[in-house]
Each structure stands twice: as structure tokens, then as C-alpha cells.
Amino acid sequence: NAGVMQNPRHLVRRRGQEARLRCSPMKGHSHVYWYRQLPEEGLKFMVYLQKENIIDESGMPKERFSAEFPKEGPSILRIQQVVRGDSAAYFCASSLQGQGTSYEQYFGPGTRLTVT
Amino acid sequence: DAKTTQPPSMDCAEGRAANLPCNHSTISGNEYVYWYRQIHSQGPQYIIHGLKNNETNEMASLIITEDRKSSTLILPHATLRDTAVYYCIVRSNDYKLSFGAGTTVTVRA
Numbered sequence A: 001n002a003g004v005m006q007n008p009r010h011l012v013r014r015r016g017q018e019a020r021l022r023c024s025p026m027k028g029h030s031h032v033y034w035y036r037q038l039p040e041e042g043l044k045f046m047v048y049l050q051k052e053n054i055i056d057e058s059g060m061p062k063e064r065f066s067a068e069f070p071k072e073g074p075s076i077l078r079i080q081q082v083v084r085g086d087s088a089a090y091f092c093a094s095s096l097q098g099q100g101t102s103y104e105q106y107f108g109p110g111t112r113l114t115v116t
Numbered sequence B: 001d002a003k004t005t006q007p008p009s010m011d012c013a014e015g016r017a018a019n020l021p022c023n024h025s026t027i028s029g030n031e032y033v034y035w036y037r038q039i040h041s042q043g044p045q046y047i048i049h050g051l052k053n054n055e056t057n058e059m060a061s062l063i064i065t066e067d068r069k070s071s072t073l074i075l076p077h078a079t080l081r082d083t084a085v086y087y088c089i090v091r092s093n094d095y096k097l098s099f100g101a102g103t104t105v106t107v108r109a
Helices: none
Strands: A005-007 A010-013 A019-024 A031-037 A043-050 A053-056 A065-068 A075-079 A088-095 A111-115 B009-013 B018-023 B032-038 B045-050 B061-064 B070-075 B084-091 B103-108
Touching: A005 A088, A010 A019, A019 A088, A019 A111, A031 A075, A043 A065, A043 A075, A075 A088, B009 B018, B018 B032, B018 B084, B018 B103, B032 B061, B045 B061, B045 B070, B070 B084
Parallel strands: A010 A111, B009 B103
Antiparallel strands: A005 A019, A019 A075, A031 A043, A031 A088, A043 A053, A065 A075, A088 A111, B018 B070, B032 B045, B032 B084, B061 B070, B084 B103
16 A cells, blocks of 8 residues: 655755645545645644645745645645745645544655755 | 643663653643654654543554643654654644654664
8 A cells, every 4th residue: 555655755956946846645545735844843734735625725835835636646736936945845644534533644755855 | 732742852772662751731622642753854654643542553552641631652662763753743623733843762772
């Protein structure tokens, strides 16, 4: 049973370029969450998506960041015009169920973004 | 979600039990206690969760006090591969996991 897949595992971008991070949830999971971990800090929630819907993006920076989870294919976290401060580890998690119940989120291995 | 307090670090001898404490004195009735760990450079790994009863699985045991104001994660036979940062998280139906500083556990041979 494959776990949460993320790619690429490492991504290097120059300032001003775009970064696209992909996440394939566990089989059967339709709830996806993105978290960011800055160096020496804990993970911070960014966005919660279900298929074709953004449920909560309260943790997303107001500009340059967007996320989607299309009907077919992986969830994408997109960062436009990257800056050095975007350098971090980005983790995706998925769950079988969403709100209203006790459930576990299973995390992927993360994508380490380095902006030069 | 209720806030948690964990010691910043602890050492444990290989083969011995590791007991990781967590205080959550403001926990409310519908909030669960979750434990995750993060081994260096990897994604967080779910360990166990509970509401008020003690729980055990293949990885660990979770002991929650009767008043639910604190809990202890027990790794019964620590190995070097258990060296990680352990996070105690209290949450209700909110999907947002809030990771604090956690406890850095170092298992020594």
C-alpha cells in the first residue's frame, strides 16, 4: 500500500522563478493538506483541499502561493516568483476522512525547496 | 486547540523504555491527544492517538491521566532508529495539526 508520494524531493530555483510541488495522496484518501517547515521550526499548516475544492487556505501567504487538487492527478502547490524566504521543506499529508471525526493524517517525505 | 508543553530534550538507553511526558492542562472534553514523530529530514510519522482511555499499538503505548491534563507516550524498547523529535498535539475536529517544538529524543547505544 503506497504511502503519500511527493515530488520532486529536492528542488532548486533561482529568485523569481516558479516552483511546482506535487503530492499524490494515499490510495483512497480524498483529503490533502500542505504544511511548511522553515529551518529549525515546527510544521505550519498552509492549506486543506478536497478533490476540486479548497476547504481552508488560511495558512497560505496572501500572494504568490496557490494550491489545487484536481479531479484527476496529484495536488499541486505552486509558488510564483520565489524569494529566498520561501526556502523550506514542504510536506503534504492525506487522510481518509475530513472534519468531524478522529482521524490520522499521513505525511509524505517532503519537498525541500532551495531558492538561490 | 489546547496548548501542550513538552520537555525540549531527553536521552534514553537503547533497549530501555522511553517515557515521553506531555502536559495539556487546558484540554477540553472533545479533544484528542495525538503523537507524531519526525526523524531527521523525513515527514512526520503518526504514532498513536487517544481520547481518554489508554491506547496501545505496535509502535507505542499512550497513557492519559484520569483528568486528561497530561499524558505519557511510552516506547517500550527504544532502538537507535527511534531517535527523533516527538510531537504531542491536542486537537478536536479541527484538521489543522499544530506542531510545537516537541521533544528531541536521543537513543544512545
